[in-house]
Amino acid sequence: MTPSPLDAELAAVFSVLAGARERTTELGQVIALLTAAGHDPAELPVATGDRLLLALHRELTGRDIEPVLACGCGEFSTVRLGPDTVPPARPRTAVLGRAGGLRQPTYGDLLDLPPDAAGRAELLRRCTVGIPERAPAPHDFELIDDSLAGPLTFDCPACGRExxxxxxVQTLVLRGLLTLLDELDHDVHVLASAYGWDLATIEALPRSRRRRLAAIAVGGG
Structure with a gap:
């Protein structure tokens, strides 16, 4: 049985993600995931990476992220977060005088930062370009931040309040993919126990059939 290209890609990315699951940091998991998907995180702006993560989540799960949002009136709503529902990434640089400024951070810039204030100072140093007329300050990151981490504004369908x-997005994507990985591990265990199939045979099954067969095996019929 030969897996489809998408199923083969799913298995390859999930193999990397399975190893990355044991890493202690979310950043390490994201870097491993983006690397497996063919990107170079060291040079990739975090803002661009957030959009790529949404696209990867859709490709691997077949659905978009839909966080549940609560309004003070008591109403709960969902908002779909996908690569085509968020603004596209825009290259940004904060110009701090004619000779330099501050660029968006890449994943490489976030590696091995010291904790607390020393880490913020080091990140500023890494993202400084040229020779600014004044030293960049932490609040200058607000001028270049195009990541998908922060407040999401929506209109409540019940009361209309903003x-x-x-x-x-980074946390939500990882949570969704790791949940799907847990489901895959469960299906492999069930099918291997029920039918004695090897790992390659089970992973070669289309995802929908693998789920159905696992449900049948658990249900006993």
């Missing part, structure tokens, strides 16, 4: 809800 509501802000904190969202971090």
């Amino acid at each position: 509501v802000e809800h904190p969202v971090d």
